Amino acid sequence: MTHPRTNTGITIWFTGLCGSGKTTLSRALEQELAGRGYEVEVLDGDLMRQHLCKGLGYSKADRDENIRRIGFVAGLLTRHGVIALVAAISPYRAIRDEVRRSIGNFLEVYVNAPLEVCERRDQKGLYRKARAGEIRGFTGIDDPYEPPLSPELECRTDIESVEECVAKILRVLEPRLPKRP
């Protein structure tokens, strides 16, 4: 990590409530970008917890450490020309901004759907458990979510389709894409 480098890649950071559509959007965008020949990697919060964050819980400190680690890996990929797509609730604004500063080439996408919509979707059954008190510290229920104040993009997944969201992201992303390998 001693050589100065051109930041050729970029990190696209999807933040939002559980069930807001972060993974869906990141996978759709991944497919589009991979199809165009870019090096692209999805860093999904759930998978990262398995690979990098075993033992971390859901306290603020543990959530921050989780995000810091994902940000570290996204930063490594970004400086080697990869498009890193991070899909992670990342509820705290300060740590998202810290990661943004450390990575440099960074684009924040606020994946926004009202809580009641996310809760209705409840793909993993987690909202039900949180409402039943079986899970504590669940973002949006009994743990805070701090929406971005000035994200590069906002996707309203309750009223915009996946295709519309991806097209919208691509319009902002295109001028900032790395050289194709």
Next chain:
Amino acid sequence: MTHPRTNTGITIWFTGLCGSGKTTLSRALEQELAGRGYEVEVLDGDLMRQHLCKGLGYSKADRDENIRRIGFVAGLLTRHGVIALVAAISPYRAIRDEVRRSIGNFLEVYVNAPLEVCERRDQKGLYRKARAGEIRGFTGIDDPYEPPLSPELECRTDIESVEECVAKILRVLEPRLPKRP
């Protein structure tokens, strides 16, 4: 992580006792490869503990988890065309072999200097502390080191110079280098 990819990069894994010369060799090789225009990243065990492994100790389970995480990141870089140079004691053979299998394009360098040489160097003063009982579970003193049985390369840093070692690694590495970006 759903798209099949060509494993264009490679991981070069430096294993050996503390003070054997892993960081020195990886930095020298980094400089050489970066000078030739390759994407290269050193994943140094000590730095990785700060960034990815806060809270992990030095029990076998924690050491294995540490190595698994470094291996995960090296694997991500490798499949995106980067040359990942890992410098980590990684004392246990089974976990090194697990990482080798999961990464695929992998080259193991046994950085071998006799314990008495490493102890004499003692750049960080850790051997002194381990001998004094101030540090417990120190590899080579009161914790095991399992040398590789069939590493692609062995560097005897007590009798070979850094330049000789780097030249030796390059001879084995060259046919396996990725396409230059």
